[in-house]
Amino acid sequence: MLRRMSVLSTPDLTRVPGVLGRIVDLRAGDYRDADPALGGARPAARRFEAALRAPDLSLIAEVKRASPSQGAIAPLDPADAARAYAAGGASAISVLTEPRYFDGNREALLEVVAVTDLPALRKDFVVHPAMLREAADWGASAALLMVSVLHEHTGEYLSAAHHLGLDALVEVHDDRELDIALEAGARIIGVNNRDLTTLEIDLNVSPRLIRRARDAGFAGVLVAESGYRAPQDIAAVRGLADAVLVGSSLAGSGDLARAARDLMTP
Numbered sequence: 001m002l003r004r005m006s007v008l009s010t011p012d013l014t015r016v017p018g019v020l021g022r023i024v025d026l027r028a029g030d031y032r033d034a035d036p037a038l039g040g041a042r043p044a045a046r047r048f049e050a051a052l053r054a055p056d057l058s059l060i061a062e063v064k065r066a067s068p069s070q071g072a073i074a075p076l077d078p079a080d081a082a083r084a085y086a087a088g089g090a091s092a093i094s095v096l097t098e099p100r101y102f103d104g105n106r107e108a109l110l111e112v113v114a115v116t117d118l119p120a121l122r123k124d125f126v127v128h129p130a131m132l133r134e135a136a137d138w139g140a141s142a143a144l145l146m147v148s149v150l151h152e153h154t155g156e157y158l159s160a161a162h163h164l165g166l167d168a169l170v171e172v173h174d175d176r177e178l179d180i181a182l183e184a185g186a187r188i189i190g191v192n193n194r195d196l197t198t199l200e201i202d203l204n205v206s207p208r209l210i211r212r213a214r215d216a217g218f219a220g221v222l223v224a225e226s227g228y229r230a231p232q233d234i235a236a237v238r239g240l241a242d243a244v245l246v247g248s249s250l251a252g253s254g255d256l257a258r259a260a261r262d263l264m265t266p
């Protein structure tokens, strides 16, 4: 547990390249004057983690209305989308709360939390402890922590998330980031197939790094993220990953429940 929460450091964002660098700069500006205090410790519910520990491959379905790579995807109503994803068999819902590039916001997360019992992930570019406090206050079960943004501060932010009772999805994209996540003591690691600095997708990244994590003795939850459009894509991580995180292909499908079910049917 963190005793002196207000000393949580701010990551050095000048090292974050490309599109990702632009997004996190703006996010850091949004929270420049926010109170960094986390407040008292909250009990760990571990609902997000538990939902992904099922024997079968779990689906984390994402409420994603827009993205830097695609622009507008679909004008989803977050509550309707969450209900449809639940009906389609999703185990958890990811909700973008980044406003400029992903058309997300606080209301989207609040609405999802209000209409479904599935655990919700706050999907944002966490660069300030207040963003974790908000995630907990808004009813999220988990928050995304990106090693490409937090680097050596990943462990501090992980402790902060746990202090607030949140699970953390610690996201990596290469070997070095995986080492940082393992070293930090992550319980849930997500491997992003998309390089957020170039936005390019390579579906071989997840299986490769997931194998590496298992070979290193990681016994936690592993999530394959991004670029999944068809059941054949999912086949590459069946028996390897605990869950897949899917946004665009579901959000843009027109029938979210059906798309979720079809995608996850082998």
Ligand SMILES: O=P(O)(O)OC[C@@H](O)[C@@H](O)c1c[nH]c2ccccc12
Residues within 6 Å of the ligand: 062, 064, 123, 124, 171, 192, 225, 226, 227, 228, 245, 246, 247, 248, 249
């Ligand atoms: O839309 P896709 O390709 O199915 O990807 C979903 C999710 O993995 C992606 O939205 C994502 C993964 N990591 C992120 C970090 C920030 C913003 C978004 C993301």
